[in-house]
């Protein structure tokens with residue numbers, strides 16, 4: 081039964097991708113897009129999991145499609161990878177082919193990654209394509225590929241499914257940490273060296289969840305958020321409690337001792353004050369130096385000690401932002417004061433469930449308030465600006481997506497959700513946390 085659902089989901093996803101591919105195009109971008117910096121030369125990057133790049137739930141720049149090097153940030157918009165120079169704030173598509181339209185798989189930048197990493201100077205990325213073999217399309221399942229830094233020299237590296245294209249129900253985004261891939265399969269967490277055959281994968285945690293014929297898998301039990309900091313790999317599981325509710329629960333895998341221990345779980349709402357929701361799941365968290373920093377919209381900034389389990393409030397964020405979306409880096413905790421929008425049927429305007437945001441509140445990670453910065457000038461400058469969504473913070477640069485929705489309706493017969501929808505844009509911007517200066521970097525338009 082689940083197999084059928086999965087197939088259906090794959091077909092729907094395919095239809096959606098076709099739809100998106102059919103109507104997406106690049107806008108005449110902001111000034112910075114015009115002069116590009118060219119395809120980057122060799123890049124230097126650490127082999128560690130990138131905590132600060134793993135924060136975003138933005139519509140177009142999700143956390144698993146960002147990779148930072150010392151010089152810049154690679155990011156995937158749609159299916160193509162672009163490169164942003166952190167110094168100049170100029171970006172360019174990762175394709176040097178003359179006359180290329182950058183629209184299909186013939187483009188060097190077309191990686192279509194589900195997760196994107198770099199290792200030993202090459203790209204590594206996964207996706208689960210159907211591959212044409214002898215005239216039929218074969219489901220190869222989720223696989224890792226590699227490519228050189230200019231997008232050429234593609235190679236299949238390894239499978240992430242024991243039965244490629246089989247009845248897998250894994251809702252886990254793999255991570256790469258120090259040359260080891262951590263991934264989930266049927267409710268079990270595994271680790272395997274990058275490039276090693278999946279049969280050599282080592283089981284770390286969890287019980288296999290097999291198809292029992294019931295129509296719905298327990299997605300709470302299948303979902304894990306993976307993380308790593310130094311010698312420790314963490315995973316956040318959402319576990320059922322004795323009272324029937326689910327709670328985010330953090331486990332630590334020590335890569336030196338090979339031991340796994342439960343180190344933290346979300347405190348009850350009454351233990352940490354009023355939260356906008358019931359307090360069984362944290363929306364923003366960051367694990368560093370044996371502590372978890374966490375925030376839930378409408379509440380404070382907290383630090384949980386992973387040795388003692390003790391939670392201490394670091395800042396009363398709600399006094400400045402009654403509601404907001406947070407973002408962590410090794411240095412800062414940032415809050416954009418966006419607000420929940422009433423739930424409406426449909427996927428068009430309220431896909432994030434939140435709108436607005438005109439101020440960024442800057443805190444140090446120890447809870448010290450630094451300053452607030454206004455984004456009002458962006459609203460004055462950009463027509464139809466609807467929502468600010470945090471993407472990542474590195475050094476003193478805060479990157480965010482400015483989402484626009486035009487009041488103009490367009491009819492798009494390919495849209496499977498509704499007959500007409502409004503033109504949407506996603507502008508990648510950078511806010512300098514010292515000066516408050518905003519740079520518009522890249523504008524991606526959908527639906528016109």
Ligand SMILES: [Zn+2]
Pocket residue numbers: 175176177180181182183186187188189
């Ligand atoms: Zn191209």
